[in-house]
Amino acid sequence: MAVVCLHGPLRNLAGGRSEQEITGANVQQLLRGLEDLHPSVTGWILDERGTIRRHINVFVNGERGGEETAVCAADRVEVLPAITGGA
Amino acid sequence: MTELLIGTKKGLFVLEGEPGGAFEVRCRAFPGEPVDFAMRDPASGHALATVTSPFYGPKIWFADDPAGDWIQAEGVALPEGGEEALERIWVIVAGEDGSLYAGGDPGVLFESRDGGETWELNQALRRHRVDEDWQPGGGGLCLHSIVPWPGDPDKLSVAVSAAGVWHTDDHGQTWRQGNRGILARYLPEEARGESSQLCVHRMERSPRRPERMFIQFHGGVYRSDDAGTSWTEIGAGLPSDFGFPIALDPSDPDSAYVIPLQGDYDRVTPGGDVRVYETRDAGETWTPRGNGLPDGQAYLTVLRRAFDRAGEGPSLQLYFGATSGDVFGTGDAGESWFNVATRLPPVFSIAAG
Numbered sequence: 045m046a047v048v049c050l051h052g053p054l055r056n057l058a059g060g061r062s063e064q065e066i067t068g069a070n071v072q073q074l075l076r077g078l079e080d081l082h083p084s085v086t087g088w089i090l091d092e093r094g095t096i097r098r099h100i101n102v103f104v105n106g107e108r109g110g111e112e113t114a115v116c117a118a119d120r121v122e123v124l125p126a127i128t129g130g131a
Numbered sequence: 132m133t134e135l136l137i138g139t140k141k142g143l144f145v146l147e148g149e150p151g152g153a154f155e156v157r158c159r160a161f162p163g164e165p166v167d168f169a170m171r172d173p174a175s176g177h178a179l180a181t182v183t184s185p186f187y188g189p190k191i192w193f194a195d196d197p198a199g200d201w202i203q204a205e206g207v208a209l210p211e212g213g214e215e216a217l218e219r220i221w222v223i224v225a226g227e228d229g230s231l232y233a234g235g236d237p238g239v240l241f242e243s244r245d246g247g248e249t250w251e252l253n254q255a256l257r258r259h260r261v262d263e264d265w266q267p268g269g270g271g272l273c274l275h276s277i278v279p280w281p282g283d284p285d286k287l288s289v290a291v292s293a294a295g296v297w298h299t300d301d302h303g304q305t306w307r308q309g310n311r312g313i314l315a316r317y318l319p320e321e322a323r324g325e326s327s328q329l330c331v332h333r334m335e336r337s338p339r340r341p342e343r344m345f346i347q348f349h350g351g352v353y354r355s356d357d358a359g360t361s362w363t364e365i366g367a368g369l370p371s372d373f374g375f376p377i378a379l380d381p382s383d384p385d386s387a388y389v390i391p392l393q394g395d396y397d398r399v400t401p402g403g404d405v406r407v408y409e410t411r412d413a414g415e416t417w418t419p420r421g422n423g424l425p426d427g428q429a430y431l432t433v434l435r436r437a438f439d440r441a442g443e444g445p446s447l448q449l450y451f452g453a454t455s456g457d458v459f460g461t462g463d464a465g466e467s468w469f470n471v472a473t474r475l476p477p478v479f480s481i482a483a484g
Binding site for chain 2: 088
C-alpha cells in the first residue's frame with residue numbers, strides 16, 4: 045500500500061490523519077480510494093471528470109505526478125495546494 | 132435592523148445596521164476565500180454561502196449562524212465521468228414551496244428541499260446544455276438569475292450567460308426558451324436572428340405582476356409583459372445601456388433600477404460619476420439617482436449579483452457594492468444614498484434582508 049500525505053483542510057477532511065495507507069495502481073485510483081475511505085474528501089482533490097484540480101499538486105516520491113502516474117507499494121504520495129500567484 | 136450578506140474576493144462579510152445609519156461588520160466567514168454569493172433561506176433560517184476555492188473547487192456551505200460553524204452541503208457536483216466539472220455557483224434563490232435553487236457554471240441548476248443541506252441537479256436543463264451549443268460569456272457559462280413565480284412553485288425562469296432565458300411550467304421537468312426580441316448587438320447582423328448566444332447579465336420578475344420581467348443585457352435593458360416570452364428594449368433614456376445588475380421595487384411593477392457602466396469596452400461608471408437610474412413607468416423614462424453617491428473621479432464596477440433590495444415602496448432599501456470595496460445604500464427608494472462600507476475586498480454579491 046502507498047502512503048498518501050495530506051495537508052491543510054484535506055487532513056481535517058480525512059479524519060485528522062496526515063498519512064493514510066491506500067491501495068491503488070496509479071494516482072487516480074489512490075485518490076478514489078481515499079474518497080472511499082473518507083467521503084468528505086470527494087470533490088476536493090479530483091473533480092467530477094477524475095481530473096486533479098488545477099491548483100492541486102501531487103508528488104510521487106518527490107516527483108510531480110498526474111492521474112495516470114503509476115504507484116507502487118511503499119511509495120509516498122504528497123497532495124499539496126499549488127503555489128499560485130495573484131492577490 | 133437590516134442584515135447584509137456581502138460576498139467578496141476575500142471572504143463573507145455580515146453587516147448589520149439601519150438604513151441611513153452606521154452599518155457594522157458583525158462577522159466574517161471564509162477568510163481569504165472567494166465567496167461568490169451568500170443569502171438567508173427564509174424557510175429554514177440557514178445562512179448559505181457559495182465559495183469557489185482556487186484549490187479545492189466550488190462548494191455550498193450552510194450555517195445556522197454565519198458567525199458559527201459552516202457545514203458543507205452535499206450533492207453540489209455534476210455526474211461523475213462526464214466531460215465537464217462544476218466551476219462555480221453564482222446564486223441561490225428561495226423558491227415558492229420552501230425549496231432553494233442554486234445556479235452555476237456550466238449553466239447548471241440545482242434544487243434543495245432541505246434548507247440547502249443536500250442538492251440535486253436539474254437533469255432536464257442539463258440535457259439542453261449537453262445537447263445544444265451553449266457558449267460561455269466572459270464570466271463563464273453562468274446561470275446567474277433564478278426567478279420563481281409568486282404562488283406557483285411549478286413555474287420558474289432562469290437566465291444564463293450566454294444561453295438566454297429559459298422557462299419551466301412543470302417544476303423543471305421541461306424547459307423552453309423565451310428570447311424573442313432580444314438583440315445581440317455583439318453578433319454579426321446575419322447571425323442575430325436565430326442565435327441563442329444571448330448574454331443576459333441579470334433578470335428579475337415583478338412580484339405583484341409576475342408577467343412583468345426586466346433584463347439587464349450585455350448592451351440593452353429589456354422589459355417583458357408576457358412572462359418572458361418576448362422582450363421590448365427600454366434602455367433608450369439611459370446614458371449607457373450596458374451594465375450588470377438590475378433591481379425592482381416589489382410594490383411597483385413599473386419600477387426598475389439599473390447601474391449603467393460606460394460600455395462593454397470600459398466597464399466603469401460613466402464619467403467618474405456613480406448613478407443609479409430609476410424608472411417608474413416601465414422604462415419609458417429614467418431618472419438618475421445620485422444624491423449621496425460619488426460625484427466625479429469614481430470609476431466603479433458593480434457586478435451582476437452585487438445589487439439587492441429589502442422592503443418596498445417609499446422605504447425601499449437598495450444596496451450595491453463595487454469591486455473597489457465600496458458599498459452604498461438607500462433607505463428611501465433612491466432619493467438619498469449613504470456609505471454602508473468602504474475598503475472591503477472586491478464585492479462580488481450582496482443579499483439584503
